[in-house]
Amino acid sequence: MRFINNSNLFGATLIIPGVLLLSLFYLYPLLYSLYISLHDFRLIRPDLTEFVGFRNYFEIFLDEEFLNAFFNTLIYVGIALPFELVIGLFLALALDKITRGKNVIRAFLIVPQFLAPLAMGFIWKFMYNDDLGIINFFLRYVGIERPPLWIADPAISLYSCIIVEIWACVPIFMLLLSAGLTTLSSEIIDAAKIDGANAYHRFRYIILPHLKPIILVTLLIRGMDSFRIFDLIYGLTQGGPAMSSDVLSLYMYRSGMLDRQFGFAASAGWIMVFMMLIASYILIKVMYRDGINKQ
Amino acid sequence: MKILKKILIVVSTTIIFSSWILSSSNAFECNIPILESSSDAVKAYYIPENKFAGQFINVPKENVENEIDKACREKFEELSGAKVNMIVFPKQKDMLDAINLALATKSGEFDAMTSGAGGAKEYGLGGHLNPLPQPPDLDDFYTGDINQYSIGGELMGIPSIADTNILYWRTDLFEEAGLDPTKPPKTYTELTEYAKLLTIDKNGKNSTEEGFDKNNIEIYGFGFKGEASLASPWEWYNYLFAFGGDLFDSEYNIVIDSPESIASLQWVVDNYRVHNIMPADTPVYDYGAFHTLFIQGKMAMAVNWPYMYGMSQDPEQSNVVGKVAVGRKPMEVRHAGNMGGWSWSVLKMSKKQELASAYAKWNGNPDLASYQALIRGNAPARISITELMVKEKPIIAGAIAKNLPDTMGVKWLDAGPSWMSLEKETWKFIQYALTGVKTPEQAVKDAKVEMEKILKRDRFYEEIVPQLLVN
Numbered sequence: 001m002r003f004i005n006n007s008n009l010f011g012a013t014l015i016i017p018g019v020l021l022l023s024l025f026y027l028y029p030l031l032y033s034l035y036i037s038l039h040d041f042r043l044i045r046p047d048l049t050e051f052v053g054f055r056n057y058f059e060i061f062l063d064e065e066f067l068n069a070f071f072n073t074l075i076y077v078g079i080a081l082p083f084e085l086v087i088g089l090f091l092a093l094a095l096d097k098i099t100r101g102k103n104v105i106r107a108f109l110i111v112p113q114f115l116a117p118l119a120m121g122f123i124w125k126f127m128y129n130d131d132l133g134i135i136n137f138f139l140r141y142v143g144i145e146r147p148p149l150w151i152a153d154p155a156i157s158l159y160s161c162i163i164v165e166i167w168a169c170v171p172i173f174m175l176l177l178s179a180g181l182t183t184l185s186s187e188i189i190d191a192a193k194i195d196g197a198n199a200y201h202r203f204r205y206i207i208l209p210h211l212k213p214i215i216l217v218t219l220l221i222r223g224m225d226s227f228r229i230f231d232l233i234y235g236l237t238q239g240g241p242a243m244s245s246d247v248l249s250l251y252m253y254r255s256g257m258l259d260r261q262f263g264f265a266a267s268a269g270w271i272m273v274f275m276m277l278i279a280s281y282i283l284i285k286v287m288y289r290d291g292i293n294k295q
Numbered sequence: 296m297k298i299l300k301k302i303l304i305v306v307s308t309t310i311i312f313s314s315w316i317l318s319s320s321n322a323f324e325c326n327i328p329i330l331e332s333s334s335d336a337v338k339a340y341y342i343p344e345n346k347f348a349g350q351f352i353n354v355p356k357e358n359v360e361n362e363i364d365k366a367c368r369e370k371f372e373e374l375s376g377a378k379v380n381m382i383v384f385p386k387q388k389d390m391l392d393a394i395n396l397a398l399a400t401k402s403g404e405f406d407a408m409t410s411g412a413g414g415a416k417e418y419g420l421g422g423h424l425n426p427l428p429q430p431p432d433l434d435d436f437y438t439g440d441i442n443q444y445s446i447g448g449e450l451m452g453i454p455s456i457a458d459t460n461i462l463y464w465r466t467d468l469f470e471e472a473g474l475d476p477t478k479p480p481k482t483y484t485e486l487t488e489y490a491k492l493l494t495i496d497k498n499g500k501n502s503t504e505e506g507f508d509k510n511n512i513e514i515y516g517f518g519f520k521g522e523a524s525l526a527s528p529w530e531w532y533n534y535l536f537a538f539g540g541d542l543f544d545s546e547y548n549i550v551i552d553s554p555e556s557i558a559s560l561q562w563v564v565d566n567y568r569v570h571n572i573m574p575a576d577t578p579v580y581d582y583g584a585f586h587t588l589f590i591q592g593k594m595a596m597a598v599n600w601p602y603m604y605g606m607s608q609d610p611e612q613s614n615v616v617g618k619v620a621v622g623r624k625p626m627e628v629r630h631a632g633n634m635g636g637w638s639w640s641v642l643k644m645s646k647k648q649e650l651a652s653a654y655a656k657w658n659g660n661p662d663l664a665s666y667q668a669l670i671r672g673n674a675p676a677r678i679s680i681t682e683l684m685v686k687e688k689p690i691i692a693g694a695i696a697k698n699l700p701d702t703m704g705v706k707w708l709d710a711g712p713s714w715m716s717l718e719k720e721t722w723k724f725i726q727y728a729l730t731g732v733k734t735p736e737q738a739v740k741d742a743k744v745e746m747e748k749i750l751k752r753d754r755f756y757e758e759i760v761p762q763l764l765v766n
Contacts, residue, residue, distance in 0.1 A: 131574055132591070145511070152578045152730075154578075239523055242729075243726075258715040258718075259749075
């Protein structure tokens with residue numbers, strides 16, 4: 001009885017199984033990957049594996065392929081996220097105004113979320129195809145003589161992948177922001193209208209601050225997902241042509257599974273982790289520069 | 296309700312029982328008449344002894360067993376008394392990942408394995424395979440095949456399927472263009488000239504005619520799989536070898552920057568960027584897009600593996616049934632092309648070496664080779680089966696038979712563990728050249744520098760080359 005009444009001890013006991021599982025399936029692989037990153041680790045040639053300290057972390061920045069993937073990933077995230085947020089917010093606000101058929105429209109809009117990213121990549125690959133794809137067929141139909149080579153032109157292939165990413169992920173933003181809007185009291189909006197606030201003022205000073213926590217969480221989650229994007233690009237372009245749409249996850253995959261350089265691949269993974277931590281910290285700081293309590 | 300339940304039980308049982316009966320009546324039976332009429336030495340090599348009762352081996356496999364694989368596995372089990380556990384993976388990549396993991400963790404999980412062209416050499420050079428004894432009917436296999444699965448004269452993989460690219464062309468389009476459909480191009484230079492006549496825009500003009508609209512092409516004269524994957528190098532090797540180039544010289548120095556090699560790549564690039572005889576999306580064309588374009592009737596000629604012939608003659612999916620001819624690939628300075636295929640090997644980690652070896656050898660037997668070729672349409676691993684196939688399926692088998700003797704091994708496979716890294720650099724430079732980011736010459740020169748670094752990193756010259764040069 002005393003044990004149960006001691007809430008700290010009891011609580012700790014209840015979470016022990018979860019902590020053990022987390023340690024086994026999360027912490028252990030994480031620490032092992034750190035261990036691998038400090039070695040020249042050869043998967044099927046363990047005799048060549050040796051401790052190299054932080055050499056992988058330095059040498060990776062001399063690898064042009066890594067730098068290319070690194071900057072492509074920054075471009076990918078830097079463009080996709082703002083568009084997903086803006087379009088998602090627009091759709092959420094629009095849906096909020098609709099009274100009839102809202103659920104049907106919402107269900108239609110979240111269809112992309114039902115597709116596996118790899119399948120999405122393959123489908124869009126055919127849609128983007130110049131000869132067989134529907135997009136260029138339609139563009140030619142409306143009179144565009146030479147439609148873009150969406151994934152075959154190195155100048156635009158990365159942006160073609162970003163378009164698919166935005167198409168796939170806008171629904172998440174829309175859903176979460178839509179949910180956030182339902183918690184906003186209509187009385188506040190009505191009061192603001194009475195006080196003479198126009199649509200912009202209502203959005204800027206009432207709706208946006210209200211949605212800030214949701215925007216932050218969604219940006220963090222989606223940001224991390226975009227940062228480690230793999231299957232969509234693997235299905236669409238395999239990182240080509242000419243490495244123009246190569247991203248960090250694909251680089252890690254190739255380093256590990258093709259080049260068998262697991263040390264390099266693990267160090268690329270840890271660099272991604274640090275970058276995401278830094279980006280998340282900056283985002284939280286910017287979003288809450290006026291202090292969390294004021295929200 | 297009770298009546299409904301009874302009806303449901305009766306109907307379900309009937310459906311299940313009928314399916315079982317139907318599947319049983321159509322089930323493939325693995326008979327071995329060729330083996331049984333062979334010499335005692337051949338029988339002794341391939342037919343397992345019945346002394347493995349109670350034993351089992353684990354074998355990883357890409358893709359679900361087809362009926363031939365299943366029936367012949369069961370035949371092995373019947374003859375040997377052993378059990379073979381097939382562990383199926385969706386793709387070859389997944390299967391190899393599982394094998395690599397088992398090797399790295401020394402789990403001893405697998406006993407025998409099958410792999411594509413590079414597998415036996417890669418794993419053999421990595422010290423993960425045990426050699427198989429030389430089959431007494433060695434001369435029934437293609438020399439190129441045996442060489443690509445051997446290290447220092449020791450056989451690391453017994454061939455089960457051979458493979459080679461063949462030339463496809465549309466006889467109806469040849470006629471429309473005023474070309475003789477029985478006379479395909481003899482050289483790759485000639486192929487380009489034919490392709491220019493066969494590339495037709497939406498107004499019916501070919502690419503040599505005034506007013507040809509290169510932005511609205513209806514039919515392409517030729518194609519190339521330019522994707523960032525094994526698809527592009529393994530098509531390019533056909534042209535590389537035909538132009539007189541190679542990957543390594545006899546001392547394993549990289550020679551992809553030879554004039555012949557650059558010429559072969561320039562030929563591909565010019566076809567795409569200058570002559571416009573290839574689809575605009577060529578840099579991202581994989582096998583799927585490539586063969587879809589061909590069987591939809593939008594490509595006049597192609598170099599591809601034999602599987603596409605069956606697809607092109609299937610009315611369910613093809614618009615070109617009865618309009619496709621196949622034959623020997625053109626030459627440039629020589630008739631040459633790459634060799635693919637599959638082989639079976641014995642893993643060193645296996646604790647049941649004798650049983651694993653028996654199973655690997657079983658999969659190389661002539662009857663299995665005949666089923667793979669005659670029923671499944673794969674290129675035959677044996678000369679005798681090629682002769683049989685030419686009688687049974689003269690069109691496709693004839694084309695395969697004409698191309699198989701021209702085959703050369705892809706020497707990147709000799710690099711063992713460095714193989715995939717070298718392939719990666721190869722598809723990179725092909726794409727740099729195709730997209731115009733670099734000239735072919737610059738692309739291969741830059742790639743050579745990277746490849747030399749890879750070989751140095753993997754100690755290729757210290758550890759692998761001495762094994763390769765043993766003889």
